[in-house]
Amino acid sequence: MSLFAYARPKALGEALKLLKNGTIALAGGTDLITLMRHGLAEPDALVDLTGIEGLRGITREKGRGIRIGALTALSDVEASADLLRSLPIVPESLRDAATPQIRNMGTVGGNLLQRNRCWYFRDEGVQCWLKGGKRCFAVDGENRYHAVIGAHECWIVSPSDLAPALIASDAEVELASSLGRRRIPLAGFYVAPSGKQRKEHAIRRGELITTVRIPEKALERKGTYVKAMERKAWSFAIVSVAAAARVRDGKASDVRLVLGGIAPIPWRVPAAERVLDGTSLDDNACLAAADVVLKDATPLRDNGYKVTLARELVRRALRSLMS
Amino acid sequence: MTSLRGPNAVDLTLNVNGHDRSVHVPPRFSLLDTLRGPLGLTGTKLVCDEGDCGACTVLIDDRPVYSCLTLAIAAEGRRVETIEGLSQDGTLHPVQEAFVEHDAYQCGFCTPGQVMSVVSLLRAKPDAREDDVRRAVSGNLCRCGAYPNIVAAGVAAAKKKR
Ligand SMILES: Cc1cc2nc3c(=O)[nH]c(=O)nc-3n(C[C@H](O)[C@H](O)[C@H](O)COP(=O)(O)OP(=O)(O)OC[C@H]3O[C@@H](n4cnc5c(N)ncnc54)[C@H](O)[C@@H]3O)c2cc1C
Ligand code: SF4
Numbered sequence: 019m020s021l022f023a024y025a026r027p028k029a030l031g032e033a034l035k036l037l038k039n040g041t042i043a044l045a046g047g048t049d050l051i052t053l054m055r056h057g058l059a060e061p062d063a064l065v066d067l068t069g070i071e072g073l074r075g076i077t078r079e080k081g082r083g084i085r086i087g088a089l090t091a092l093s094d095v096e097a098s099a100d101l102l103r104s105l106p107i108v109p110e111s112l113r114d115a116a117t118p119q120i121r122n123m124g125t126v127g128g129n130l131l132q133r134n135r136c137w138y139f140r141d142e143g144v145q146c147w148l149k150g151g152k153r154c155f156a157v158d159g160e161n162r163y164h165a166v167i168g169a170h171e172c173w174i175v176s177p178s179d180l181a182p183a184l185i186a187s188d189a190e191v192e193l194a195s196s197l198g199r200r201r202i203p204l205a206g207f208y209v210a211p212s213g214k215q216r217k218e219h220a221i222r223r224g225e226l227i228t229t230v231r232i233p234e235k236a237l238e239r240k241g242t243y244v245k246a247m248e249r250k251a252w253s254f255a256i257v258s259v260a261a262a263a264r265v266r267d268g269k270a271s272d273v274r275l276v277l278g279g280i281a282p283i284p285w286r287v288p289a290a291e292r293v294l295d296g297t298s299l300d301d302n303a304c305l306a307a308a309d310v311v312l313k314d315a316t317p318l319r320d321n322g323y324k325v326t327l328a329r330e331l332v333r334r335a336l337r338s339l340m341s
Numbered sequence: 342m343t344s345l346r347g348p349n350a351v352d353l354t355l356n357v358n359g360h361d362r363s364v365h366v367p368p369r370f371s372l373l374d375t376l377r378g379p380l381g382l383t384g385t386k387l388v389c390d391e392g393d394c395g396a397c398t399v400l401i402d403d404r405p406v407y408s409c410l411t412l413a414i415a416a417e418g419r420r421v422e423t424i425e426g427l428s429q430d431g432t433l434h435p436v437q438e439a440f441v442e443h444d445a446y447q448c449g450f451c452t453p454g455q456v457m458s459v460v461s462l463l464r465a466k467p468d469a470r471e472d473d474v475r476r477a478v479s480g481n482l483c484r485c486g487a488y489p490n491i492v493a494a495g496v497a498a499a500k501k502k503r
């Protein structure tokens with residue numbers, strides 16, 4: 019890891035001033051430090067955000083939804099009484115994410131901005147397309163964990179457990195830079211790398227996530243998160259499903275269905291959600307929706323199993339909303 | 342206005358096992374390298390250096406973290422606890438004792454990390470049950486597969502506390 023300078027400001031304004039070219043924000047460091055060790059990030063300076071108290075914590079205001087500070091530790095999200103009561107899908111999504119140590123260190127903002135886990139990407143010796151090279155080595159290489167849908171030049175999958183659960187909760191992110199503030203739907207934050215865009219997030223240089231906001235209306239839905247893993251702990255999602263719906267008199271409406279681990283971005287297909295509207299989320303309806311979600315899947319040599327798995331996980335997640 | 346420190350070595354004060362310790366290291370030094378190098382605390386182990394094993398587990402402000410992914414400079418102003426800080430006047434910590442009684446190791450390389458994870462659990466949840474212990478050590482790999490005894494040791498230490 020090459021040399022870099024370091025600062026831990028106490029105020030957001032100071033942090034934004036320090037974020038110049040060559041400077042990167044540091045939160046829990048659980049992804050960034052490893053990227054730096056492998057030469058995949060080479061900052062001249064790190065601005066540690068963990069000293070900014072105002073960016074930490076979860077607040078629930080009646081009628082005004084929930085706000086989660088970007089620097090809130092994942093373990094505090096997992097244990098939040100407010101979230102467990104009003105939006106259990108979000109803490110549930112973190113129960114099997116990474117490990118207790120990583121959840122203690124890792125933050126909400128860092129989790130949403132973590133880089134992908136493609137092994138060609140993580141290998142500093144490989145200059146694949148995403149890193150400015152000519153081709154994707156996964157397409158005809160070792161690709162059992164790669165995308166089955168939604169990929170262009172690059173077949174990574176979105177690794178975050180939190181992102182699908184938050185998108186299924188209509189979350190928005192608030193961003194700040196020295197130029198001002200903006201607010202965008204979290205879903206709009208993720209882009210499948212293609213053309214000139216050789217990265218997976220739409221955050222701009224010098225911009226910080228300050229808050230994740232969940233609107234009050236989303237709290238009226240029942241939600242669940244299911245994750246298929248290679249072992250019971252310490253494993254990224256092979257496929258995951260965040261499902262939420264308003265359930266009344268045995269009928270579902272206002273459904274959200276967001277999949278992780280299958281596409282370069284958290285995968286949401288509104289047409290599949292509409293298929294479920296007014297149904298009792300019976301097996302037939304669930305599988306019909308899954309078919310719409312996966313309609314355009316084009317698996318690679320070793321990852322066709324993900325399509326089968328996703329189909330069944332969609333069914334299980336949706337069914338459980340009725341129990 | 343906070344200013345940048347480094348990139349060359351800077352003076353840091355780290356609170357380790359209740360004592361303020363001064364070190365002179367560059368910002369790129371991990372807490373793990375700083376503990377094992379300048380501070381001579383080699384009880385905390387280095388294995389993968391990327392969050393994949395748990396051998397480097399220490400407590401910061403009572404919570405277990407991986408010291409290989411923590412910068413020493415980022416630990417300034419926080420309470421760091423390592424395996425060396427557990428025994429008092431030559432008497433083992435109850436969790437350490439339980440590990441000995443239950444033969445909760447073979448090579449012992451993962452043990453300091455396992456112990457720190459259990460110590461943190463029992464502080465937060467003195468009435469921890471088997472499930473809690475399993476979850477608490479789920480970020481500590483044991484290559485020797487001593488898991489059943491590690492969990493038994495954790496459960497026994499919790500029972501003693503009750
Ligand atoms: C072994 C291992 C297993 C894992 N398993 C899982 C898993 O199962 N599920 C899962 O979801 N994740 C998993 N992760 C990923 C982990 O959750 C992330 O590394 C963590 O959440 C990142 O948060 P952080 O605060 O440590 O971010 P950092 O590493 O500090 O930062 C990550 C990136 O985000 C940027 N950043 C951080 N905060 C902000 C902000 N507020 N504004 C702007 N930019 C910011 C940084 O500049 C950096 O580019 C795993 C990681 C490891 C090492
Ligand atoms: S999937 Fe993306 S990151 Fe992986 S080899 Fe292909 S281009 Fe590179």
Ligand code: FES
Nearest residue numbers: 390394395397409
């Ligand atoms: S050395 Fe830190 S987790 Fe392996």
Ligand code: FES
Nearest residue numbers: 447449483484485
């Ligand atoms: S006792 Fe050998 S690794 Fe756990």
